Amino acid sequence: MNGTAERAENDMTTPMLEIKNLHVRVEDQDILKGVDLTLNRGEMHAIMGRNGSGKSTLSYVLAGKEDYEVTEGEILFEGENLLEMEPDERAAAGVFLAFQYPIEIPGVSTMTFLKAAMNAQRKARGESELSTPEFMKAVKDASGLLEFKQDMLKRALNVGFSGGEKKRAEILQMALLAPKLCILDETDSGLDIDALKVVAEGVNKLRGPDRTMLIITHYQRLLNYIVPDIVHVFSDGRVVETGDKSLALELEAKGYADYESTDAA
Amino acid sequence: MNVQTPIRLTAAEESLAAQLESVGAGDAAVRFREAGLPTRRVEAYHYTDLKVLLSEVPPLAEAVAGTGAPVFDIPGAYRIVVANGVMQNAGTAPAGVITGKVGGSTLTMRDDTVVRLNSALVKEAVNIELAGSVDPVIHIDRRTDGDAAHVATGSKITVAPGARATVIETVATSDAGHMGNLGTYVALGEGAEVTHIVVDLSATQATQFSTLEYRIDANAKLMSIVIQAGANLARAQIFANFVGEGAHGDFFGLNLIDTDQHRDITLDVTHGVPNTTSTELFKQIGRGHGKGVFQGKITVAKDAQKTDAKMMSQGLMLSEGAEILTKPELVIFADDVVCGHGATCGDLDETWMFYLMSRGIPKAEAETILIRAFLEEIVDAVEDEALGEALSGIVDGWLAQGA
Ligand SMILES: Nc1ncnc2c1ncn2[C@@H]1O[C@H](COP(=O)(O)OP(=O)(O)OP(=O)(O)O)[C@@H](O)[C@H]1O
Numbered sequence A: 001m002n003g004t005a006e007r008a009e010n011d012m013t014t015p016m017l018e019i020k021n022l023h024v025r026v027e028d029q030d031i032l033k034g035v036d037l038t039l040n041r042g043e044m045h046a047i048m049g050r051n052g053s054g055k056s057t058l059s060y061v062l063a064g065k066e067d068y069e070v071t072e073g074e075i076l077f078e079g080e081n082l083l084e085m086e087p088d089e090r091a092a093a094g095v096f097l098a099f100q101y102p103i104e105i106p107g108v109s110t111m112t113f114l115k116a117a118m119n120a121q122r123k124a125r126g127e128s129e130l131s132t133p134e135f136m137k138a139v140k141d142a143s144g145l146l147e148f149k150q151d152m153l154k155r156a157l158n159v160g161f162s163g164g165e166k167k168r169a170e171i172l173q174m175a176l177l178a179p180k181l182c183i184l185d186e187t188d189s190g191l192d193i194d195a196l197k198v199v200a201e202g203v204n205k206l207r208g209p210d211r212t213m214l215i216i217t218h219y220q221r222l223l224n225y226i227v228p229d230i231v232h233v234f235s236d237g238r239v240v241e242t243g244d245k246s247l248a249l250e251l252e253a254k255g256y257a258d259y260e261s262t263d264a265a
Numbered sequence B: 001m002n003v004q005t006p007i008r009l010t011a012a013e014e015s016l017a018a019q020l021e022s023v024g025a026g027d028a029a030v031r032f033r034e035a036g037l038p039t040r041r042v043e044a045y046h047y048t049d050l051k052v053l054l055s056e057v058p059p060l061a062e063a064v065a066g067t068g069a070p071v072f073d074i075p076g077a078y079r080i081v082v083a084n085g086v087m088q089n090a091g092t093a094p095a096g097v098i099t100g101k102v103g104g105s106t107l108t109m110r111d112d113t114v115v116r117l118n119s120a121l122v123k124e125a126v127n128i129e130l131a132g133s134v135d136p137v138i139h140i141d142r143r144t145d146g147d148a149a150h151v152a153t154g155s156k157i158t159v160a161p162g163a164r165a166t167v168i169e170t171v172a173t174s175d176a177g178h179m180g181n182l183g184t185y186v187a188l189g190e191g192a193e194v195t196h197i198v199v200d201l202s203a204t205q206a207t208q209f210s211t212l213e214y215r216i217d218a219n220a221k222l223m224s225i226v227i228q229a230g231a232n233l234a235r236a237q238i239f240a241n242f243v244g245e246g247a248h249g250d251f252f253g254l255n256l257i258d259t260d261q262h263r264d265i266t267l268d269v270t271h272g273v274p275n276t277t278s279t280e281l282f283k284q285i286g287r288g289h290g291k292g293v294f295q296g297k298i299t300v301a302k303d304a305q306k307t308d309a310k311m312m313s314q315g316l317m318l319s320e321g322a323e324i325l326t327k328p329e330l331v332i333f334a335d336d337v338v339c340g341h342g343a344t345c346g347d348l349d350e351t352w353m354f355y356l357m358s359r360g361i362p363k364a365e366a367e368t369i370l371i372r373a374f375l376e377e378i379v380d381a382v383e384d385e386a387l388g389e390a391l392s393g394i395v396d397g398w399l400a401q402g403a
């Protein structure tokens, strides 16, 4: 993929992400049943929905996890077929998923991992590798912003990190990798009230006209800090309602009962 | 097992018997002709049937002058070169080290074919006496040059009470079907602290046997590391005896196995006295059709109360054809002890791979990161920085070969 002049022209109008009638099956079970979603450049979207409605499944499919069978529909990232790309290619193209449950990897230091990730993406984009001082400065700045303890970087990736520390580490990675599409899967769960503010500030700093965010959450509280442009309600593998930020407040008050009938249909 | 009728010897067995006769080890030759090489019916060789695996035995080595740079360079180390089994001029020993030769094998006799061959065939062994603490790493650099040869060698390392030292023995060969039989005896005096590392880097046509014997006295601390990264057929045997209270041993090992190679580490630790502790961590990584074997036996004697021993074996299989076998065994005669073992075996964790790749790290690089992480635990245990780096280099070299 190279950014030709033709593409650049399209860029202004092509949505960042288009999901069309996406059906996904996991182990003989239909989980996503026709998701339609369009995210434009610079927009902040929130997805809310019951446990088990398929929100994380959607985020994994976007990031390219194996074992998900797309039975129908398509996903376009900046107009390109995302489903044909390997997870590392998607990352290099600008897709980032902050995991609901970040993975612990013993024996790989967080620092080594961050450097490998940053340099791999730079390499994929034809840029030169970061020098050690450049890398260290980037890490120091991002850690400062997110109040992430520097000495944790020497430890094995996510191993023994507290729930909140893991979430913070995800956003640290996001800040360093500067993706175009940020998918945050329940980043707020596990964070204490102060940490929530710090992380929200970090996320808000990353907002920009060229960056699109998709925030999955159960709580309106996060949306007080990270104010979405558009809110979607997810139910039984589909988007069943779309509105502005007031929809989140409505959900907080009434719950998902109104969408039950839709599920049964 | 009694052998009634004379067995039919393979060509390799005939060569070995003739070699024993040629060095005047008549009794050993007679015994060998009766029993032959151990087969799978001998428990200790169940997974490493030497009668099947050893098809050829090269002639006994001729002495050659050892020249050239070490295959494995450790900056700042005191190096003793042993070429085709013969110790070369070692240069000036650092303070605390007395280097010399000792006649014959250094191993304690036991009912084991590899040990018996070593005992009969070793003419002279390196003798190192460590009187006090020694700063530089001591490197016994063994190489076999020239045409395929059978080389039996040995070392005796005696560490005085309270002394600290790090000794590494490396085995390297020219590109030929050599056969090596190394026997090393390490005695740790009271309170001594020793790191002893044995690395096999023989050519991939070679066969290498290594037997390490440890005698660990009271309050001593041993770290033993075996890395088998060479040879087509390799077997390391580790026999450790705790003979004084308060001692601790860490036994680490690594089999790096490729193509059709066979690597075996057989460990036999005896806690013979009360209040001794040990950890055993053995890792194997296989690709191609490589076969790795780890047999780990811990024996706790009746009087050895308060023994604490934890054994772990981990295997990583990078190909469908790779095979990793593990046989842990705890034999406990005392009642107040903490002993355990665990084993894991599998391929690279898919969720780990996905996590790394989801951050933009390509598949091959993600694999390398995870393999290195798997092996790092053992390499990381080494305190000396230059030595640790040298060991990492072996791992990296092995990884690069497969790429
Ligand atoms: N590998 C799998 N095998 C079987 N079922 C699966 C698998 N992965 C997901 N599912 C099922 O798919 C459904 C959707 O799961 P998903 O994790 O996407 O829900 P979610 O909306 O993220 O829920 P939560 O709010 O609790 O995080 C669940 O019923 C879950 O059990």
Ligand SMILES: [Mg+2]
Pocket (backbone or CB within 6 Å): A055, A056, A057, A100, A185, A186
């Ligand atoms: Mg979820």
